[in-house]
Amino acid sequence: MELTPAHWVYAFFIVVVLVTMAMRRETPIVCIVASFVLAWVVTGSFVKAVQAVFNSLTVAFTELLGIIAIISIIVAMAKMLEETGLAEMMFRPVQKMLVSPEVAFWTMGVVIMLVAWVIWPSPAIALVGALLLPAAIKAGLSPINAAMAISMFGYGCALTTDFVIQGAPGITAKAAGISVDSVMWKSLPMLLVWAAIALPLSFRSVRQDIRANAGRPIEWAPFEVSPDTMNEREKWTAASPGFKRIALPVIAMLFALDVVGMLALKLRGGDATALLGGTVGIVMVFVALGGYGKAGFEKLTEHTRAGFQFGIRIFAPVLLIAAFFFMGSPDTARAIFGPGAKGLLFDLGQALAHAVPLSAVPIAVIQAIVGGITGLDGSGFSGLPLVGTLAQALGGPTQLDVATLGALGQFFAVAVGGGTIIPWAVIPAAAITGSDPVEIARRNLWPAMAGFAGVIVVAIFLL
Numbered sequence: 244m245e246l247t248p249a250h251w252v253y254a255f256f257i258v259v260v261l262v263t264m265a266m267r268r269e270t271p272i273v274c275i276v277a278s279f280v281l282a283w284v285v286t287g288s289f290v291k292a293v294q295a296v297f298n299s300l301t302v303a304f305t306e307l308l309g310i311i312a313i314i315s316i317i318v319a320m321a322k323m324l325e326e327t328g329l330a331e332m333m334f335r336p337v338q339k340m341l342v343s344p345e346v347a348f349w350t351m352g353v354v355i356m357l358v359a360w361v362i363w364p365s366p367a368i369a370l371v372g373a374l375l376l377p378a379a380i381k382a383g384l385s386p387i388n389a390a391m392a393i394s395m396f397g398y399g400c401a402l403t404t405d406f407v408i409q410g411a412p413g414i415t416a417k418a419a420g421i422s423v424d425s426v427m428w429k430s431l432p433m434l435l436v437w438a439a440i441a442l443p444l445s446f447r448s449v450r451q452d453i454r455a456n457a458g459r460p461i462e463w464a465p466f467e468v469s470p471d472t473m474n475e476r477e478k479w480t481a482a483s484p485g486f487k488r489i490a491l492p493v494i495a496m497l498f499a500l501d502v503v504g505m506l507a508l509k510l511r512g513g514d515a516t517a518l519l520g521g522t523v524g525i526v527m528v529f530v531a532l533g534g535y536g537k538a539g540f541e542k543l544t545e546h547t548r549a550g551f552q553f554g555i556r557i558f559a560p561v562l563l564i565a566a567f568f569f570m571g572s573p574d575t576a577r578a579i580f581g582p583g584a585k586g587l588l589f590d591l592g593q594a595l596a597h598a599v600p601l602s603a604v605p606i607a608v609i610q611a612i613v614g615g616i617t618g619l620d621g622s623g624f625s626g627l628p629l630v631g632t633l634a635q636a637l638g639g640p641t642q643l644d645v646a647t648l649g650a651l652g653q654f655f656a657v658a659v660g661g662g663t664i665i666p667w668a669v670i671p672a673a674a675i676t677g678s679d680p681v682e683i684a685r686r687n688l689w690p691a692m693a694g695f696a697g698v699i700v701v702a703i704f705l706l
Contacts, residue, residue, distance in 0.1 A: 246594055249284045253571050253587045256281065260564075260629065264619050267667075271563035278567045285570075285580055295579055299566035302578045306417050306569070307562065309513060310410045311554045313520045314363055317408065319550025320523050320530075321362045323542070325370055327534040328480030332491060334374045341375070344383035344453045348446060351379050351389060352396035359401035363408060364662070365671055366553070367401075368393055372675035385461050386676040388449045390683045393672040395445050398662035399691060400438055402623065403654045404430045409516055411627060411657055414565070415649045418631025419638075420574055423513075425646035426653065429705060433654050433698045441694030448686055479535065486533040493529070497522050561624050568628035572635065592636025603706040606637050607651060611699050614652035618660025621668040626656040643706045651702040655695065663691045 256277035263270045275296060282295030324330040337354055341347040354375065359367040372393060379389050404427065405411040412426040419426070501522050505515050527547070531539030569575035573586030595601065613633060617626020630652025638645035662668040664687050666680040673680035 249281060250587050250591055252281050252284050254591055261616055265616050267619055269560065270625060271560045274564045274567040278570060281570055299570055299579045300562060302575055303562045303565040303569055306575065307414060307558065307565065309516060310413045311558050313408055313516050314410055315551040315554030316520055316523050317362045318366045318553045319546045320527050321366045321370055322546045322549055323527060323530050326479050327530060329487060329490060330370055331374055332487060338375060338378040341378045341382040347379040347382040347384040348388060348392050348449050351375050352392035355393050356396040356401045359397045360407045364397040364402050368397055368671045368675055376676060380461055385452065387678045387682060388452060390672040390676040390678045391445055391449060391686055394662050394669050394683060394687060395442060399441060399658050400434060402661045403657045404434050411653055414627040415631040415653045418568060418572055418628045419635045419645050419649045420572060421646055426650050429646045429650035430654060432701050433650060436697040436701045437694035440697045441690040444690035444693055483534050490533060494526055497526060564625050565628040568632050572632050588632045588636040589639055593640040601641050603643060603703050606641065606643060607699055607702045607706060610634065610648050610652045611655045614655030615659045618656045619665060621660055621665060623657040623660030627653060630656055647702055647705040654698055658691065663687050
């Protein structure tokens with residue numbers, strides 16, 4: 244097929260976005276300019292190009308609104324559970340399990356991973372880290388080793404797959420034009436292989452450090468909490484002890500019913516997210532009225548506002564980036580430009596496949612490299628629209644599995660940018676443990692890279 248000027252403009256700006264990410268610069272400004280120039284070339288009208296910049300943003304927001312909402316409301320719930328002391332009650336049995344540094348590494352890591360699947364790593368690190376870290380350090384696990392567990396389990400395992408909230412696979416699937424389920428299932432073997440390789444290697448490094456520093460006192464400066472926040476937390480932790488004794492089993496039962504409902508009714512994707520989000524809303528009302536009493540009306544609003552501030556802060560740049568890449572995906576392009584719009588990225592992939600014979604190995608390597616590059620900005624999510632559309636472009640014409648390519652790009656983008664091997668991405672783990680982010684990234688590097696090699700091999704076989 245013959246490529247039009249619009250195809251070349253789109254391809255040019257994809258390269259510009261990648262170069263910008265590789266230079267560790269934010270890309271939204273590039274994507275806004277790219278959206279305008281591409282729209283001008285496609286429509287031939289200056290006014291329509293200006294309108295398309297906004298229209299593409301509204302399309303991106305519409306496509307991703309469910310993901311933003313579920314993450315925001317879950318963070319709001321987590322803040323309520325933390326302030327009322329319910330979270331501490333939940334993790335009290337786990338604190339007693341931390342009897343040695345080795346046990347503390349695995350226990351803390353697994354708990355972070357499980358909680359991160361439910362409420363996302365950033366709030367999970369703040370919540371679980373604050374509750375378990377003192378006990379882990381008392382057991383002999385140094386802050387730097389705790390930070391390794393937090394980043395490798397929380398980001399390397401949980402956020403790369405995002406099975407419960409489905410934020411990452413949701414964005415990837417939207418951009419690739421496939422179902423969320425397909426991306427999630429393809430990411431499962433990648434997770435298992437990465438975990439089987441990277442986590443034991445990480446633990447080996449931790450054990451060497453434990454033996455080298457045996458008998459030495461552990462230096463640790465606890466993270467600071469403002470006096471006002473501490474006073475507010477102490478006030479509500481002491482309130483309503485009778486309610487809290489029944490609250491935990493009720494909350495656990497509600498979420499257990501969610502799991503049963505998802506399995507029994509075969510709820511997937513948006514339907515499963517809606518069930519989870521509705522349950523979170525019910526739990527918030529339950530905790531607000533039972534834990535805060537009359538103040539519950541204001542407290543629910545306060546924590547909801549904080550949750551949505553978190554969601555918008557995370558996704559605001561992603562929306563601007565997705566707006567440009569959605570211009571090249573067939574379904575979203577039609578929503579932006581009208582019924583006759585082309586799938587520019589799919590056409591580019593088809594042209595590349597005809598010009599250069601592409602097989603599973605080079606395509607898997609290309610997708611992994613692109614995913615890793617997009618993660619260099621430190622967020623992990625800003626590159627998901629690109630890896631999703633690239634999976635569609637490379638997989639469709641070559642008859643390779645688009646879901647596998649999407650899951651592969653997603654894994655690399657999130658593992659690199661979400662917080663395992665670059666210093667500016669492990670800052671949450673560094674902040675909660677009081678560790679050096681450069682040292683955390685250095686210690687994570689080789690275990691994570693070995694795991695990445697295994698993920699590429701698995702992806703090649705799945706293609």
